[in-house]
Amino acid sequence: MAKPKLTIVIPVYNERGTVMTVLEKVKALPVSKEIIVIDNLSTDGTRELLETVSDPEIRVVLQSKNLGKGTSVKLGFAMAKGEWVIIQDADLEYEPSDILRLLEHAEKTGEVAVFGSRLLTGNPQGMLAFYIGRVALNLIFRLLFGAKTTDVATCYKLVRSDIAKRLRLRCSGFDLDFELASALRRLGYNIAEVPISYRPRTIAEGKKIRPMDGVKAIATMLRVRLQCRETLMRPVTAS
Numbered sequence: 001m002a003k004p005k006l007t008i009v010i011p012v013y014n015e016r017g018t019v020m021t022v023l024e025k026v027k028a029l030p031v032s033k034e035i036i037v038i039d040n041l042s043t044d045g046t047r048e049l050l051e052t053v054s055d056p057e058i059r060v061v062l063q064s065k066n067l068g069k070g071t072s073v074k075l076g077f078a079m080a081k082g083e084w085v086i087i088q089d090a091d092l093e094y095e096p097s098d099i100l101r102l103l104e105h106a107e108k109t110g111e112v113a114v115f116g117s118r119l120l121t122g123n124p125q126g127m128l129a130f131y132i133g134r135v136a137l138n139l140i141f142r143l144l145f146g147a148k149t150t151d152v153a154t155c156y157k158l159v160r161s162d163i164a165k166r167l168r169l170r171c172s173g174f175d176l177d178f179e180l181a182s183a184l185r186r187l188g189y190n191i192a193e194v195p196i197s198y199r200p201r202t203i204a205e206g207k208k209i210r211p212m213d214g215v216k217a218i219a220t221m222l223r224v225r226l227q228c229r230e231t232l233m234r235p236v237t238a239s
Contacts, residue, residue, distance in 0.1 A: 006033040006103060007085040007161065009076030011069045012050070013040040015090040020049055023058065025096040026088060031103065033057060036079055037090075038072040041065055070169070070176030077164045086158040087177075094155055098196040102158040105194050112163055112189045115149060115181070116156030116196035133214050140218060141178070144225045145185035149193060152181045153217070156196055159184070166234045175216040182224035183232045 008026050012019055019037075026035055038061045039047050050060045061075065073087055084106065086099055098116055106114045119134070134153045141152040157180060171179045184191060224232070 002032065004032045004034045004082040005084065006031055006099075007076070007080035007082030008033060008035045008088050008099070009073055009080070009085060010035065010037045010088045010090050011040065011072035011076070012037060012042060012046055012090040013066065013069070014042045014044040014046055016042070016045040016049060018092045019046055019090045022088065022090050022092060022096065023053070026099075027055070027057060029096060029099060031100065034059065034081055036076045037061065038075055039063060040067060040069070040072060068172035070171040070173050070179075073176055073180075074169050077161075077167075077169075080161050080165065082161055084158055085161045085164050087155055089155045093199055095197045095199075098156065098194075099158070101194050101196070102156060105192060106158055106160075109192060111192040112160050113184050114158045114192045114194060115151065115154050116158075117149070117151035117193040118154060118196060118198040119150040120193060120195035121197070133211075137178070137214060137217055141181065141185075141221055144221055145182060147181075147185050147191060149181070149191050151193065153177060154196075157181065163189070166236070168232055168234060171216075171220060173216065174213045175220040178217040178220045179224060182221050186224055186227065187229055187232055 010022065023035070035058045037050060037058060039050055040063050047062060050062065053060050077085055084103060086102065088094065088096060102114045102116055134151065138150060138152045141147060141149065167183050169176060169179055169183065181191065
């Protein structure tokens with residue numbers, strides 16, 4: 001079987017109302033791919049829906065414990081067979097068709113990492129508090145790592161798989177988004193961006209991010225900034 005171009009990692013927790021639609025949209029992308037869905041012990045019927053999935057492009061992993069989004073992403077990276085790997089949330093805030101734009105930009109420019117920026121559209125979206133939080137966290141990231149990114153908190157992070165697999169990532173929660181970006185910059189990799197669409201949810205609709213996640217993100221960025229580069233990436237092993 002030929003190596004897929006792309007691995008799409010979908011961490012899931014209690015997204016019964018949207019997960020199957022996300023799978024349909026991702027499945028429809030006209031690119032050779034594998035889809036890895038990792039359920040974190042959902043309790044709302046999501047797990048039962050995923051148990052019905054039977055598709056050669058989709059691998060479903062049902063965790064016996066809720067180990068956090070970050071742990072799911074790391075597992076997905078380890079399982080990935082594609083040339084590129086990207087994270088896709090299961091809540092429909094992000095439009096899967098935008099993934100093709102990231103992949104096209106990566107292959108055209110040769111960049112190791114391409115992020116989808118919600119802020120490059122020039123149209124702030126979502127609750128004001130969340131928007132201010134994103135801007136503040138991005139400013140801290142830019143100051144710490146000399147980056148030019150506009151949206152470090154974005155879910156859409158496309159990374160070359162051989163790099164993603166070697167990263168020594170520690171975080172188990174939402175802070176992994178910041179650890180991944182910070183590790184890439186600390187190791188000297190450029191992060192390119194392309195604009196993407198975004199339809200934010202409210203907390204009432206199921207948004208799971210909380211203020212404490214912002215505190216953890218700052219702590220994670222500071223920790224990676226002070227960490228020795230040699231400890232951030234595993235050495236290349238003979239195949």
